Amino acid sequence: MRKLIAVCGSEADDPNLSPSAIKIAEDIGYLIARRGAILICGGGGGIMEAACRGAKKGNGTTVGILPEDKNYANPYIDIGIATHLGRARNYILVRSSDAVIGIAGRWGTLNEIALALNIGKPTLIVKGTGGWVDILSRDEVYDNLNIFPSRPFIVSSAKEAVDTIFKLIK
Helix, strand or coil: CCCEEEEEECCCCCCCCCHHHHHHHHHHHHHHHHCCCEEEECCCCCHHHHHHHHHHHCCCCEEEEECCCHHHCCCCCCEEEECCCHHHHHHHHHHHCCEEEEECCCHHHHHHHHHHHHCCCCEEEECCCCHHHHHHCCHHHCCCCCCCCCCCEEECCHHHHHHHHHHHCC
16 A cells, blocks of 8 residues: 655745745655655645645645645645544544654644654654744754653755655655
């Protein structure tokens, strides 16, 4: 069975979403597709749309776990699953994936990263992309805190992200 790699990140309306984060998301989507995996995401704009666009450039398949109906899906979604669950759909997204990649992000992305870590799903974040990912990339977040049973793998490029994820899910 083909692997499902979740890409989570900022929606298009994030005022801090940078062109470099969009480029990294697109490159990650492309590399996921070229490795034969299916890209799964929340189906919206911003990071999700960029990753799906990249996957389509790599002749890949994309799945959107949509918060509402199919009208929410970005134009690069092949299979849109209309949950009508709002943010509760994050649980379905994370549980359905084999691994999770976080790029930039606000509260929804933080929720997806936390869910993935709590259930032991291979999780990584791409530092330097902004939002919660940059906060979670700081070593001092974890210093002197034994309350975190796990933490995300931290990478700094699209290639490193995809190479690492595929090593983790073997």
